[in-house]
Amino acid sequence: GQQLNQSPQSMFIQEGEDVSMNCTSSSIFNTWLWYKQEPGEGPVLLIALYKAGELTSNGRLTAQFGITRKDSFLNISASIPSDVGIYFCAGQRTGGFKTIFGAGTRLFVKA
Amino acid sequence: DARVTQTPRHKVTEMGQEVTMRCQPILGHNTVFWYRQTMMQGLELLAYFRNRAPLDDSGMPKDRFSAEMPDATLATLKIQPSEPRDSAVYFCASGGGTDTQYFGPGTRLTVL
Numbered sequence: 580g581q582q583l584n585q586s587p588q589s590m591f592i593q594e595g596e597d598v599s600m601n602c603t604s605s606s607i608f609n610t611w612l613w614y615k616q617e618p619g620e621g622p623v624l625l626i627a628l629y630k631a632g633e634l635t636s637n638g639r640l641t642a643q644f645g646i647t648r649k650d651s652f653l654n655i656s657a658s659i660p661s662d663v664g665i666y667f668c669a670g671q672r673t674g675g676f677k678t679i680f681g682a683g684t685r686l687f688v689k690a
Numbered sequence: 691d692a693r694v695t696q697t698p699r700h701k702v703t704e705m706g707q708e709v710t711m712r713c714q715p716i717l718g719h720n721t722v723f724w725y726r727q728t729m730m731q732g733l734e735l736l737a738y739f740r741n742r743a744p745l746d747d748s749g750m751p752k753d754r755f756s757a758e759m760p761d762a763t764l765a766t767l768k769i770q771p772s773e774p775r776d777s778a779v780y781f782c783a784s785g786g787g788t789d790t791q792y793f794g795p796g797t798r799l800t801v802l
Contacts, residue, residue: 619795619796620793620795620796621694621781621783621793621794621795621796622733622781622793623793624790624791624792627790667733676721676723676738676740676745676746676785677735677738677746678723678735678791679735680732680733680734681732682732683732
């Protein structure tokens with residue numbers, strides 16, 4: 580079945596550092612989504628991407644829709660302790676609501 | 691502040707018992723999703739509805755799971771009989787379009 584490969588699996592960083600994570604797929608997606616999940620809560624949408632090559636920012640977060648439509652990247656600049664959580668990428672195809680999620684990147688930020 | 695609500699938040703039951711989880715989507719949202727999250731499998735889509743009609747439940751074990759929307763304000767996910775391998779966090783999400791899904795806080799199910 581469809582799979583999204585998300586990396587890295589986890590990251591331990593110092594406050595103030597920049598963070599990069601990515602997601603790749605063997606299939607083309609028409610929408611890429613990035614979510615953040617905190618303990619005891621459901622995932623919250625951070626950024627949605629709709630076009631190949633699109634670069635979108637949300638505060639200190641920037642995400643890009645890869646040119647091949649098979650990958651996406653999320654960057655967090657100047658990390659702070661509240662950035663701690665699990666970040667998920669997710670992909671959707673045109674004409675359907677089915678969303679495929681990556682396994683997540685666990686981010687730990689040391690103050 | 692519109693939110694998806696789910697009840698119960700936690701459920702501990704014994705193998706073989708029936709479990710019913712409830713979800714109230716955000717008012718006006720016409721798409722409802724059920725997901726299951728485990729450490730091993732991550733987030734898996736079980737089923738989704740649009741305008742209360744089931745569109746896809748291929749991710750759901752048919753023999754024991756059932757999902758319904760009795761009305762626009764209530765979605766249910768039922769497991770009968772429950773098994774230990776069903777232990778997971780079950781999320782409901784609702785949306786007004788195809789991409790933006792708002793997740794509820796989840797129901798943490800433990801089957802002993």
